[in-house]
Amino acid sequence: MEDAKKLEAFEAKINSGVKIEPKDWMPEAYRKQLVRMMSQHAHSEIVGMLPEGNWITRAPNLRRKAILLAKVQDEGGHGLYLYSAAETLGVDRTELLEQLHTGKAKYSSIFNYPTLTWADIGAIGWLVDGAAIMNQTALARGSYGPYSRAMVRICKEESFHNRQGYEIMMQLAQGTPEQKAMAQDALNRWWWPAVMMLGPSDDNSPNSEQLMRWKVKMESNDAIRERFIDRTVPQAEFIGLTVPDKDLKFDEETGHYTHGKINWDEFFDVIKGNGPCNAKRLKDRIDADKNGKWVREAAVAYAAKRVKEKEIA
Amino acid sequence: MNLQQAKFEYLLRLGDSSLIIGHRLSEWCGHGPILEEDLAMINIALDFVGNTSELLKYAGQLEDKGRDEDELAYMRDEREFRNLLITEQPNGDFAFTIARQFLFDTYMFFLYEGLKASKDETIAAIAAKSHKEITYHLRHTSEWMYRLGDGTAESHDRLQSAVNDLWMFTAELFDMDEVDALLIKEGVAPDLNNIKTEWETRVNEVFAKATLQLPTTTFKQKGSREGKHTEHLGFLLAEMQYLHRAYPGAKW
Numbered sequence: 001m002e003d004a005k006k007l008e009a010f011e012a013k014i015n016s017g018v019k020i021e022p023k024d025w026m027p028e029a030y031r032k033q034l035v036r037m038m039s040q041h042a043h044s045e046i047v048g049m050l051p052e053g054n055w056i057t058r059a060p061n062l063r064r065k066a067i068l069l070a071k072v073q074d075e076g077g078h079g080l081y082l083y084s085a086a087e088t089l090g091v092d093r094t095e096l097l098e099q100l101h102t103g104k105a106k107y108s109s110i111f112n113y114p115t116l117t118w119a120d121i122g123a124i125g126w127l128v129d130g131a132a133i134m135n136q137t138a139l140a141r142g143s144y145g146p147y148s149r150a151m152v153r154i155c156k157e158e159s160f161h162n163r164q165g166y167e168i169m170m171q172l173a174q175g176t177p178e179q180k181a182m183a184q185d186a187l188n189r190w191w192w193p194a195v196m197m198l199g200p201s202d203d204n205s206p207n208s209e210q211l212m213r214w215k216v217k218m219e220s221n222d223a224i225r226e227r228f229i230d231r232t233v234p235q236a237e238f239i240g241l242t243v244p245d246k247d248l249k250f251d252e253e254t255g256h257y258t259h260g261k262i263n264w265d266e267f268f269d270v271i272k273g274n275g276p277c278n279a280k281r282l283k284d285r286i287d288a289d290k291n292g293k294w295v296r297e298a299a300v301a302y303a304a305k306r307v308k309e310k311e312i313a
Numbered sequence: 314m315n316l317q318q319a320k321f322e323y324l325l326r327l328g329d330s331s332l333i334i335g336h337r338l339s340e341w342c343g344h345g346p347i348l349e350e351d352l353a354m355i356n357i358a359l360d361f362v363g364n365t366s367e368l369l370k371y372a373g374q375l376e377d378k379g380r381d382e383d384e385l386a387y388m389r390d391e392r393e394f395r396n397l398l399i400t401e402q403p404n405g406d407f408a409f410t411i412a413r414q415f416l417f418d419t420y421m422f423f424l425y426e427g428l429k430a431s432k433d434e435t436i437a438a439i440a441a442k443s444h445k446e447i448t449y450h451l452r453h454t455s456e457w458m459y460r461l462g463d464g465t466a467e468s469h470d471r472l473q474s475a476v477n478d479l480w481m482f483t484a485e486l487f488d489m490d491e492v493d494a495l496l497i498k499e500g501v502a503p504d505l506n507n508i509k510t511e512w513e514t515r516v517n518e519v520f521a522k523a524t525l526q527l528p529t530t531t532f533k534q535k536g537s538r539e540g541k542h543t544e545h546l547g548f549l550l551a552e553m554q555y556l557h558r559a560y561p562g563a564k565w
Contacts, residue, residue, distance in 0.1 A: 046343070046348060049342060049343040049351070050343045053339075053343040056342055056358075057339060057340060057552050058552060058553065058556050059556075060387075060557050060560075060563075061383040061387070061557065061565050062366045062382055062383055062386055063366070064565055065339075065362050066359060066362045066363060066366070069339060069342075069355055069358055069359040069362060072342055072355060073352055073355045073356055073359065076348060076351055076355070077352060079348060080348055080349065080352065083348075093348075118556055118565070168565075171564060171565060172565075175563055175564060175565075176560065176562075176563050178560060178563075179560065179563055284343065284344065287344070288343070288344045288345065288346070291344075291346065291407075292345065292346025292347055292350075292407070293346075294465065294467050294468055295346035295347070295350075295407050295461070295468070296346060296347055297464070297465055297467075297468070298460055298461050298464025298465050298467070298468030299460050299464065301464045301465045301468075302459065302460040302463055302464040305463065
């Protein structure tokens with residue numbers, strides 16, 4: 001009875017647009033789902049540093065190198081921010097990382113694809129960050145205070161990355177024939193993974209009704225996907241690149257694009273661990289953690305000695 | 314050698330050292346021991362890239378042969394690079410990276426402090442901006458020297474061994490030739506003998522606090538002033554320059 005009253009108050013709060021804060025009462029299902037989403041998001045940010053970091057040492061000029069360094073730093077910062085936001089729900093970062101390393105927690109499927117050329121850095125900023133923004137601007141209106149505020153800030157930086165990525169593609173598309181081919185090849189390889197990263201289509205996406213009511217999820221995957229495609233197709237056309245979907249059509253009646261069939265088998269396969277880079281990404285993260293263990297232990301030991309000194313003094 | 318040529322050479326020394334050590338730090342991206350440190354290393358690398366751009370841009374202007382900062386960074390070969398040997402040494406473990414960075418940051422801190430008073434206004438302005446950044450870098454690396462040196466037995470041993478291995482590259486930090494002589498005379502650059510004293514004092518202080526022994530290595534490897542590098546630089550440049558060189562004249 002007590003819980004039913006609390007639940008009623010909780011839902012009333014959400015309905016009136018008041019944010020839920022860490023110390024407020026919340027249903028366990030709400031807390032669990034948020035931890036799942038926020039940690040998955042945080043993991044995506046730090047795993048995402050790997051494919052982009054792959055090109056820092058080979059960036060074609062100093063300006064691009066500086067921009068890429070700053071971008072990857074932003075992504076890591078988002079990770080840090082999101083781990084902290086998740087900690088407000090009572091799980092600590094070590095625990096969340098443990099879940100990443102054991103495969104219990106997921107990260108965005110998109111980062112299991114390799115960055116093979118410089119144009120991939122443009123494609124990630126333009127398409128991957130572009131798709132992420134569509135999702136995250138919606139989440140910024142979500143009901144959990146720390147997460148929604150994190151989203152507001154993250155979206156600002158992602159918009160910047162999105163423009164930088166598009167600018168890389170534009171420069172390539174206007175460049176030499178080899179550069180244009182590089183840009184088209186990157187679009188060919190990243191288009192479908194970017195379309196898929198917004199998640200399974202609605203008829204195949206469980207758990208939505210309650211989460212929508214609680215404003216944990218704000219929009220359906222398909223609605224977000226439609227917005228991403230509507231926004232991105234004209235951008236590709238503008239720089240003279242072709243979206244690799246022969247069935248893509250603009251529907252005058254609805255004012256939206258209709259797209260070809262999505263290869264969901266590939267998506268679920270990558271989620272399951274069978275993407276081109278799953279093993280490598282996870283190994284890199286696990287190795288970093290393992291190789292850093294003695295460093296973290298040293299920092300703890302050093303701090304403990306300082307505490308002891310203070311006690312004696 | 315006239316003043317302009319000496320400045321050009323000197324700017325290559327400064328710019329190349331920043332470029333190469335920034336490159337090494339950026340190799341840590343995504344592989345750091347803890348997320349905060351991952352971010353710190355990329356951030357410091359970013360400062361070095363910014364510093365490199367300013368220095369090499371000015372070098373190109375003084376040279377007046379139409380080379381910009383990218384041409385200088387991406388189109389010179391190994392023997393034309395003037396970075397200090399310590400900056401090109403591979404990352405090793407985190408202790409090695411921290412030791413390398415601390416020894417170099419300390420040098421850069423005092424050197425740029427001196428350069429802030431340069432009679433060349435552009436150099437003085439670049440130094441003033443960079444010195445603020447270096448102050449943070451040095452604080453950061455000094456703190457890690459304490460943590461690792463006075464942390465666990467393992468971290469202490471790793472750091473001591475890193476310092477021992479790097480020591481042979483520290484002597485050339487203070488090497489001076491006719492470029493330095495001319496620039497000191499003209500008030501453009503500080504006397505490295507003074508920097509050396511300050512560097513030694515600071516290094517001794519930090520080593521003592523970090524419970525490290527001063528290495529007894531007597532062999533001193535030098536050569537960067539004449540572009541005689543260790544074998545590592547060639548591979549670093551091959552990676553760094555490949556894309557730029559593979560598409561001559563392309564804009565990115």
